[in-house]
Amino acid sequence: LRVYLDNCCYNRLLDDRSYSHIYYERNSxxxxxxxxxxxxxxxxxxxxxxxxxxxxxxxxxxAILQMIYSLCTEEISVDRxxxxxxxxxxHISNIKxxxxxxxxxxxxxxxxxxxxxxKKFLNxxxxxxxxxxxxxxxxxxxxxxx
Numbered sequence: 001l002r003v004y005l006d007n008c009c010y011n012r013l014l015d016d017r018s019y020s021h022i023y024y025e026r027n028s029x030x031x032x033x034x035x036x037x038x039x040x041x042x043x044x045x046x047x048x049x050x051x052x053x054x055x056x057x058x059x060x061x062x063a064i065l066q067m068i069y070s071l072c073t074e075e076i077s078v079d080r081x082x083x084x085x086x087x088x089x090x091h092i093s094n095i096k097x098x099x100x101x102x103x104x105x106x107x108x109x110x111x112x113x114x115x116x117x118x119k120k121f122l123n124x125x126x127x128x129x130x131x132x133x134x135x136x137x138x139x140x141x142x143x144x145x146x
Contacts, residue, residue: 002111004113007102112132117137
């Protein structure tokens with residue numbers, strides 16, 4: 001299985017765990033990373049993810065995110081075709097600029113699923129035709145494991 005995690009999934013590991021939904025999403029992302037570590041899934045990254053991770057203001061968090069990102073076995077370059085597709089996505093939806101690039105990268109990489117903890121992004125993806133499945137990590141794990 002080829003899996004693309006958007007930036008909010010990486011950052012979910014560092015979020016406040018006092019909220020139950022964050023706690024469960026964090027645990028799901030950790031399990032997904034463990035699956036990648038054991039080569040049960042293939043984690044796909046992108047130049048967009050690298051850019052967002054590098055923009056993390058807290059240097060300690062940035063270093064942790066870079067270490068996690070190193071589990072990616074493939075990195076998608078953001079080229080003209082991806083930017084064109086991202087523009088198409090923005091014209092037919094309320095998907096934000098960076099999220100549209102993540103979706104275009106995931107589609108270009110032919111991943112099985114793009115995982116996100118961003119509810120607005122997820123809901124907007126469900127309103128349009130995409131070339132890859134977009135899911136919350138909790139829901140995806142339930143589908144895959146059971």
